[in-house]
Amino acid sequence: MAKDPSNPGFTVGIVGAGTMGRGIAQIMAMGGMRVKLYDAQAGVAEEGRSFAERMILRAAEKGAITDVEAKSHIADLAVAGDLQEFADADLIVEAIVEDLEIKQKVFAALEAIVAPECILATNTSSLSVTAIAAAASSPERFAGYHFFNPVPLLRVVEVVEGLRTARWVTEALAKVARRAGHEPVRTKDTPGFLVNHAGRGLYTEGLRIVAEGVADFAGVDDLLREGGPGFRMGPFELMDVTGLDVSHVVMESIYHQFYEEPRFRPQPLTRQRMIGGVLGRKSGGGFYQYADGRKVEAKPAKLAVDIPDSVWIGDPGTTEGRALAAALAGAVEIETGSKPSASAICLFAPLGRDATSCAVAAGVEAERAFAVDALFGLDGRRALMTTPVSDPDLRDQVHALLAKDGHAVTVLHDSAGFVNQRVVATIVNIACDIAQARIAVPEDIDKAVRLGLAYPQGPLAMGDKWGARRILAVLDAMQAFYGDPRYRPSPWLRRRAMLGVSLLTAEG
Numbered sequence: 001m002a003k004d005p006s007n008p009g010f011t012v013g014i015v016g017a018g019t020m021g022r023g024i025a026q027i028m029a030m031g032g033m034r035v036k037l038y039d040a041q042a043g044v045a046e047e048g049r050s051f052a053e054r055m056i057l058r059a060a061e062k063g064a065i066t067d068v069e070a071k072s073h074i075a076d077l078a079v080a081g082d083l084q085e086f087a088d089a090d091l092i093v094e095a096i097v098e099d100l101e102i103k104q105k106v107f108a109a110l111e112a113i114v115a116p117e118c119i120l121a122t123n124t125s126s127l128s129v130t131a132i133a134a135a136a137s138s139p140e141r142f143a144g145y146h147f148f149n150p151v152p153l154l155r156v157v158e159v160v161e162g163l164r165t166a167r168w169v170t171e172a173l174a175k176v177a178r179r180a181g182h183e184p185v186r187t188k189d190t191p192g193f194l195v196n197h198a199g200r201g202l203y204t205e206g207l208r209i210v211a212e213g214v215a216d217f218a219g220v221d222d223l224l225r226e227g228g229p230g231f232r233m234g235p236f237e238l239m240d241v242t243g244l245d246v247s248h249v250v251m252e253s254i255y256h257q258f259y260e261e262p263r264f265r266p267q268p269l270t271r272q273r274m275i276g277g278v279l280g281r282k283s284g285g286g287f288y289q290y291a292d293g294r295k296v297e298a299k300p301a302k303l304a305v306d307i308p309d310s311v312w313i314g315d316p317g318t319t320e321g322r323a324l325a326a327a328l329a330g331a332v333e334i335e336t337g338s339k340p341s342a343s344a345i346c347l348f349a350p351l352g353r354d355a356t357s358c359a360v361a362a363g364v365e366a367e368r369a370f371a372v373d374a375l376f377g378l379d380g381r382r383a384l385m386t387t388p389v390s391d392p393d394l395r396d397q398v399h400a401l402l403a404k405d406g407h408a409v410t411v412l413h414d415s416a417g418f419v420n421q422r423v424v425a426t427i428v429n430i431a432c433d434i435a436q437a438r439i440a441v442p443e444d445i446d447k448a449v450r451l452g453l454a455y456p457q458g459p460l461a462m463g464d465k466w467g468a469r470r471i472l473a474v475l476d477a478m479q480a481f482y483g484d485p486r487y488r489p490s491p492w493l494r495r496r497a498m499l500g501v502s503l504l505t506a507e508g
């Protein structure tokens with residue numbers, strides 16, 4: 001049993017004083033714990049300590065802590081000249097190079113030095129905690145402790161339970177996290193843990209949409225940001241920030257670790273870019289070009305066409321059809337007959353279906369049929385979807401109609417599920433799989449994603465917000481159209497949608 005983390009003098013030894021180690025040192029010291037920082041490279045531990053000191057002084061300047069508190073926290077930060085100085089540590093957090101053998105060696109050395117009740121934790125993001133612990137003589141005191149970069153700002157940490165981790169270890173780690181001002185989320189040791197697992201959908205479905213020729217990079221990002229779901233950044237903007245040398249490698253690794261699960265299938269286009277050195281901001285440009293550190297925005301073309309005389313809405317009885325009719329009311333004459341007049345443009349607001357299928361099912365010419373995504377409301381950027389034979393003049397007229405009140409419009413090629421329906425349904429579905437596999441409890445899945453990825457809601461709450469039944473309808477239709485098992489609905493989602501209960505409903 002470890003010392004209670006709320007005890008004065010609780011001592012945390014941090015091995016590796018790079019990007020993560022120094023951030024962890026800062027928050028632990030600010031949480032009132034004693035910290036010792038070690039790095040194999042000469043001078044790096046002292047660099048890390050003085051970095052943490054500067055950050056603590058800055059917090060005092062901003063008034064977040066008092067000068068007295070800052071002094072006390074700084075006094076709690078020490079550099080260890082070698083691992084022997086960790087003999088009195090209550091907890092070790094390892095944040096060294098991401099290499100299984102090197103991590104195992106460092107822990108073997110530590111086990112010979114620290115007390116038997118000292119907790120051993122790794123900040124690995126991609127290795128199996130169970131595999132690192134397999135070489136340890138007491139794997140029950142070993143756990144994952146996965147922080148996010150930048151540590152002081154992303155106030156969540158995954159407490160990862162390896163196959164043999166004891167309960168007292170994860171409980172103590174959760175306490176330490178809270179003391180350091182971070183929210184702990186508990187997860188089983190599975191590829192990507194919680195955040196990197198639940199965060200796959202945004203990338204893999206975004207890439208799939210581009211690879212299918214439905215939209216370009218900016219089209220996907222713009223819709224996810226401005227078209228209702230409310231993401232702060234789209235997948236391509238995010239990949240430019242992280243760099244494909246990291247993002248693509250993580251995509252491939254998680255895909256293979258889950259034995260080629262189709263939900264996580266990467267696309268060749270990121271591999272090609274990575275090989276070509278087009279990594280993102282760090283290589284001077286990626287999916288976007290940057291000038292003075294800012295994204296160069298393409299100017300939208302102005303449409304010089306009239307809006308149509310009348311439109312006919314093919315699904316006036318559905319929630320989405322009604323939303324579309326309400327958004328267009330007053331801007332254009334809406335025909336209410338069971339069949340469109342000869343000159344009317346035909347609009348559909350489907351869930352998970354493409355414009356072609358809507359036109360064929362309604363028996364109207366695909367040349368004058370278009371679909372609009374109404375699942376996320378029509379207050380922001382609007383998605384207009386064409387069929388392969390859409391008349392370009394009519395397309396421009398509908399575009400002008402949708403843009404009439406100053407709305408931005410993104411025109412898509414035909415896609416079962418537009419962009420936002422596909423991406424949001426994929427994200428919700430993956431989170432449902434995580435809950436179904438009992439990797440973590442529903443609240444922790446949502447908390448991890450909200451805090452770790454800054455999504456507008458956790459993925460299960462996101463499903464509830466847009467409607468579990470509607471998300472299920474999107475996935476069923478996509479799977480029927482594409483025949484791809486990546487879209488098969490999670491049992492967790494289907495059952496809760498059938499029962500009409502929240503996706504956050506856990507089982508007793």
Ligand SMILES: NC(=O)c1ccc[n+]([C@@H]2O[C@H](COP(=O)([O-])OP(=O)(O)OC[C@H]3O[C@@H](n4cnc5c(N)ncnc54)[C@H](O)[C@@H]3O)[C@@H](O)[C@H]2O)c1
Binds near residue numbers: 044095099126149
């Ligand atoms: N950077 C991130 O965004 C991030 C996020 C979450 C988790 N992680 C994980 O945290 C760990 C550290 O990542 P980082 O980004 O801080 O790396 P980093 O390269 O910035 O720092 C690693 C430090 O470890 C030191 N080191 C290497 N081998 C050592 C050894 N045998 N003994 C002692 N020190 C040693 C290096 O000198 C270096 O200073 C990795 O496991 C990584 O996967 C990184």
